[in-house]
Amino acid sequence: MSVPASLALAVGALLIGATAGFLFTRFRRSQAERQPTGPTVAELLLRLVRSSNNGVLVLNKFGDMVLHNRRAETLGLVVDNRADPRARKAAEQVVETDDPLEIDLSPLEARGRQPEAVVGEVRPLGDGFTVVEAVDHSEATRLEAVRRDFVANVSHELKTPVGAIALLTEAVLDAADDVDEVRRFGSKILHESTRLGTLVTELIALSRLQGAERLPDLNVVDVDAVVRESLGRTRLSAESADINVTTDNPSGLLVEGDRTLLVTALSNLLENAIAYSPAHSPVSISRRLNGGMVEIAVTDRGIGIAEDEQHRVFERFYRADKARSRATGGTGLGLAIVKHVAANHGGEVKLWSRPGIGSTFTLRIPAYEVGESAPEPRQEKTPDRMPRLVATTQEQGGMP
Structure with missing residues (x-):
């Protein structure tokens, strides 16, 4: 074989080897790239x-x-x-x-x-x-227990006025010829039917607040207007019980919420204070802005609530004084509604109470954050003359 031929053969072998090496390297690299690099x-x-x-x-x-x-x-x-x-x-x-x-x-x-x-x-x-x-399954078990208790409580509470109405109706029929007796039993029937209607209304309201229905859209609400309307709703109850309800000066505070629900909550607090206060005793309402929260406090000089019962007063149908509550026609749902109204507005309700001194229920709702087009709520100043009730309880080292 000549030298040129040998040289050509050697060069060809080198080219073939280099090409094969290059292709093998590419193949190995491709295989490596295909292999996953994450967790197994x-x-x-x-x-x-x-x-x-x-x-x-x-x-x-x-x-x-x-x-x-x-x-x-x-x-x-x-x-x-x-x-x-x-x-x-x-x-x-x-x-x-x-x-x-x-x-x-x-x-x-x-x-x-x-x-x-x-x-x-x-x-x-x-x-x-x-x-x-x-x-x-703890949450499901608790919810089922709550449902059973609620159904049992509702059944018991509804049977009481329904049964009373049935008995009183029989008494009216038996005394049909006695005008005075008919009038007496008729007034009792009216009382029980009113109580039954109130109970049904509050049950419906409570079911809505707990999610059965969508809450209405929230609007900017004037706190002073809520106080005025609540006072109007409870004026007859206060006059009948000979209770003097006083308020502090208008505050100009605003909250974002549903006016009807807020009026219902504050009215329930006032009705509760009136129902558990002795005649001629004062009840007061005060308003203030505290750390971005509007606080509406209802203070009474009533019987008070024992410390071991305070955590239960917001439960449905719970009554601190069962005999007194039934005597005033209470349903045991008022404070439960207040609690849910506060929660649905992003707030809370607080309680201070001492037996024999009185109680203060404070409804706390986030203050409305004013934009450029809305008037800014002003920080409440302490009025020159606060209700006598608040001053008296503070002097005794009592209510906040």
Whole structure:
């Protein structure tokens, strides 16, 4: 073979080798690019278990823990790094039968604010392994208890005036020839029917506030107008009970809300103060701006509320003085409505009370943030002459 031919052959071999090397390098790089660089499937599954809102526990055939998430500890499925004995016993049964099993894993004793109702499902995974998945049903259980109590309370409250009306009607029929007796029983029927109508009206209002119906659109509301209208609604009750209701000076404060609901809430506070105050005693209303919240306080010198009952007065149908409340025709829903009106306006209602001294209920609603086109609400100044009630209670180291 001649030298030129050998040289050409060598050059060709080099070119072929370089091309093959280049193509192989590209192939390896392409393969590397195709391979995933993120977490593996096993790592993703582990993340899924750890982030689950349900408690997850995996046991082996000996009942030992293989894997569990933090939620399992929160729900009490794992305590002190040990599986709940009920879950272990159920896992043994599932391994034998190879059928899923549902068990109750609710705490056997109260431990603060931990879940009250926990239901677990044990499923076989094969090779002697089982998984226990626990779900918190506490909220559903509480809601069901509230629903049952509400239905029972409503049934009881409705039966009282309905039964009274039926008995009084029979009495009227028996005394048809006695005009005085008919008039006396007729006035009682009117009283009970009025109470029944009030109860139904307040039940409807409460159901709307709790979400049965959409609340009306909120508007800018003049607090002074709410106070004036509430005073007008309760004037007859105050005069009948010989109660003197006083107010501080107009404030010019504004809130964003529903005027009708706010008037209802304040009227309920006034009716409550009048109902639980002795004759000739004062009731006062005061308004002020405090930290971006408009506070409307209703203060009385009534019987007061014991400290251990104060957290319950906003419950539906709860009455601090049952005999007095029924005597005044109370439904036990007034303060519950106040609480929900405040909550639906982004506010709250606070209570200060001492037995024998009186009570102050304060409705707190966020103040309206005024734009350029609206008048700015002014900070309330302490009036020169506050109602005598407020001054007296402060002198005694009492109400705020």
